Amino acid sequence: xxxxxxxxxxxxxxxxxxxxxxxxxxxxxxxxxxxxxxxxxxxxxxxxxxxxxxxxxxxxxxxxxxxxxxxxxxxxxxxxxxxxxxxxxxxxxxxxxxxxxxxxxxxxxxxxxxxxx
Numbered sequence: 001x002x003x004x005x006x007x008x009x010x011x012x013x014x015x016x017x018x019x020x021x022x023x024x025x026x027x028x029x030x031x032x033x034x035x036x037x038x039x040x041x042x043x044x045x046x047x048x049x050x051x052x053x054x055x056x057x058x059x060x061x062x063x064x065x066x067x068x069x070x071x072x073x074x075x076x077x078x079x080x081x082x083x084x085x086x087x088x089x090x091x092x093x094x095x096x097x098x099x100x101x102x103x104x105x106x107x108x109x110x111x112x113x114x115x116x117x
Contacts, residue, residue, distance in 0.1 A: 002036060002054065002098065009102045015110050030071070030113060031059040032105075037075070041082060041090050049079035050093025054101055058109055060116060071112050076101045 003022060010019040020028060034056035042049050058071040080096035082089040 003034075005098060006032075006102055006105065010106055010109075013106055013110075015106070016113075029060065029062050030109075031061055032109060033057050033059070038077065039094065041093075042079065044079075046081075048082040048085055048089070048093075050082050050090050050097055051077070051079045052094055052097035052101060053077040054105070056105060058112055071116070072108065074108065076104055 007019055007021045010016060018028075020026065034054055036053070037055050038051050038053035040051055042051050053075060054077075055073070055075045057073045059069045060071050061069065063069045078097040078100050080093040080100075082093040084092075
């Protein structure tokens with residue numbers, strides 16, 4: 001689901017000539033891989049938070065040397081407040097975290113790709 005939201009958000013920016021999901025086939029220059037390393041609710045002094053951490057790696061597949069293919073690796077993390085102490089409150093907080101992290105990831109990918117063009 002996170003991958004699908006990232007694909008949607010990347011496409012909506014209009015910053016890239018093409019954005020393909022893991023389900024699409026075809027030749028691409030850049031590949032973004034990642035995983036969710038944290039996805040939970042945590043109790044803090046200032047209230048319940050929805051914690052989301054995503055780790056991504058951007059590859060430039062035009063590079064022949066595998067060591068040079070890695071453009072960057074980065075961890076993105078955000079803890080959004082849960083407005084309700086319920087599953088729905090957690091979902092809303094995680095959604096808020098995803099929205100913020102998506103923007104950060106898109107900006108970092110765009111800057112990295114732009115500097116290589």
